[in-house]
Amino acid sequence: xxxxxxxxxxxxxxxxxxxxxxxxxxxxxxxxxxxxxxxxxxxxxxxxxxxxxxxxxxxxxxxxxxxxxxxxxxxxxxxxxxxxxxxxxxxxxxxxxxxxxxxxxxxxxxxxxxxxxxxxxxxxxxxxxxxxxxxx
Amino acid sequence: xxxxxxxxxxxxxxxxxxxxxxxxxxxxxxxxxxxxxxxxxxxxxxxxxxxxxxxxxxxxxxxxxxxxxxxxxxxxxxxxxxxxxxxxxxxxxxxxxxxxxxxxxxxxxxxxxxxxxxxxxxxxxxxxxxxxxxxxxxxxxxxxxxxxxxxxxxxxxxxxxxxxxxxxxxxxxxxxxxxxxxxxxxxxxxxxxxxxxxxxxxxxxxxxxxxxxxxxxxxxxxxxxxxxxxxxxxxxxxxxxxxxxxxxxxxxxxxxxxxxxxxxxxxxxxxxxxxxxxxxxxxxxxxxxxxxxxxxxxxxxxxxxxx
Numbered sequence: 001x002x003x004x005x006x007x008x009x010x011x012x013x014x015x016x017x018x019x020x021x022x023x024x025x026x027x028x029x030x031x032x033x034x035x036x037x038x039x040x041x042x043x044x045x046x047x048x049x050x051x052x053x054x055x056x057x058x059x060x061x062x063x064x065x066x067x068x069x070x071x072x073x074x075x076x077x078x079x080x081x082x083x084x085x086x087x088x089x090x091x092x093x094x095x096x097x098x099x100x101x102x103x104x105x106x107x108x109x110x111x112x113x114x115x116x117x118x119x120x121x122x123x124x125x126x127x128x129x130x131x132x133x134x135x136x
Numbered sequence: 137x138x139x140x141x142x143x144x145x146x147x148x149x150x151x152x153x154x155x156x157x158x159x160x161x162x163x164x165x166x167x168x169x170x171x172x173x174x175x176x177x178x179x180x181x182x183x184x185x186x187x188x189x190x191x192x193x194x195x196x197x198x199x200x201x202x203x204x205x206x207x208x209x210x211x212x213x214x215x216x217x218x219x220x221x222x223x224x225x226x227x228x229x230x231x232x233x234x235x236x237x238x239x240x241x242x243x244x245x246x247x248x249x250x251x252x253x254x255x256x257x258x259x260x261x262x263x264x265x266x267x268x269x270x271x272x273x274x275x276x277x278x279x280x281x282x283x284x285x286x287x288x289x290x291x292x293x294x295x296x297x298x299x300x301x302x303x304x305x306x307x308x309x310x311x312x313x314x315x316x317x318x319x320x321x322x323x324x325x326x327x328x329x330x331x332x333x334x335x336x337x338x339x340x341x342x343x344x345x346x347x348x349x350x351x352x353x354x355x356x357x358x359x360x361x362x363x364x365x366x367x368x369x370x371x372x373x374x375x376x377x378x379x380x381x382x383x384x385x386x387x388x389x390x391x392x393x394x395x396x397x398x399x400x401x402x403x404x405x406x407x408x409x410x411x412x413x414x415x416x417x418x419x420x421x422x423x424x425x426x427x428x429x430x431x432x433x434x435x436x437x438x439x440x441x442x443x
Contacts, residue, residue, distance in 0.1 A: 005162055006224060006249070031225040038247050041232035051238035052231065055246055057154040085151060 176269035187300030189282025198234030209274035255289035303332030328356035
């Protein structure tokens with residue numbers, strides 16, 4: 001009862017990409033770690049994702065992209081978050097992201113990129129650690 | 137801090153609404169928040185949509201939202217999904233089935249984790265409805281957790297209770313049982329494009345014909361084809377507003393219960409409260425006695441705060 005409020009995470013697939021197995025596995029892991037996972041699902045536009053983050057008062061958003069459009073979609077989400085006054089929301093990216101794009105995404109403001117083979121526990125620990133102080 | 141949020145709320149800042157909902161949903165500062173947002177200018181039409189898990193609640197709510205918007209009123213949706221009794225986590229997967237235009241400020245969708253034991257609803261729902269009303273939403277749609285036959289408390293919170301049924305849910309004895317079917321204001325045979333829909337409708341109508349109360353509308357709706365949704369909204373919009381009428385003490389009792397729960401949550405650090413809890417956990421005092429002591433302590437706490 002005196003524990004910290006549950007971490008709220010929006011998970012979304014942005015753009016035209018129909019592969020949702022990975023994001024569902026992540027959703028399950030976060031649920032089992034005691035977090036509240038808002039599953040926004042497939043074919044989301046950046047605008048729709050940001051509206052979801054706003055209305056759900058989310059602490060984090062996880063974007064899963066396997067289509068190769070991450071260098072277009074992720075900056076757009078980041079820009080819309082800033083415009084909406086939601087720059088405090090942490091952005092995670094998962095999926096198929098070429099090694100050389102990762103530093104660019106981090107530079108733009110993405111908190112972390114989780115590629116294939118990431119241990120679920122690694123994502124959970126990262127969120128817990130980073131939510132400790134900043135997200136009351 | 138709270139005053140700033142409330143000020144932003146009164147200026148119709150959506151982010152402030154979202155943040156206040158989080159606080160109320162956690163039981164934080166419910167009383168000051170409700171006092172701060174003020175009375176709604178007009179009461180909203182509050183509609184609950186309930187039924188068993190998998191009957192199809194989110195999809196028709198999404199479609200209904202579009203239908204209401206076509207007629208003009210703004211819509212807020214509170215979608216409840218179960219919270220794990222083991223981890224405390226929740227997978228909130230309702231809004232996934234409710235696509236809304238992100239540029240339409242007349243639609244607000246919020247997912248809520250609902251712990252067990254509250255009639256398939258998130259806690260503090262009454263207060264959350266008040267927030268949305270005060271913000272100016274004209275229709276509030278509530279999706280319950282997949283509900284069982286006994287989850288009837290939702291009726292007291294809303295103006296219109298819509299119960300969704302689907303084909304192949306059992307024989308006609310199911311409809312004779314007491315509970316949810318008795319308290320519904322509108323009954324929907326959902327997935328009406330599937331075989332067996334007419335049979336369920338006939339069974340339900342036959343059961344309702346035996347009752348002596350008011351006539352409950354029964355409609356067939358198919359979210360897949362979109363059939364029946366317009367009729368559903370017309371039926372809901374025609375129902376009288378039930379909330380606000382001070383019929384019996386239940387509203388008052390609920391408010392008292394919530395106030396008490398909030399005081400308990402806020403007071404867990406008080407040493408005298410911890411003492412009672414610890415003694416009860418060690419088995420030194422009986423549960424009934426502990427509960428009674430707790431009541432006294434929570435009352436004293438409030439009196440001390442007010443003086």
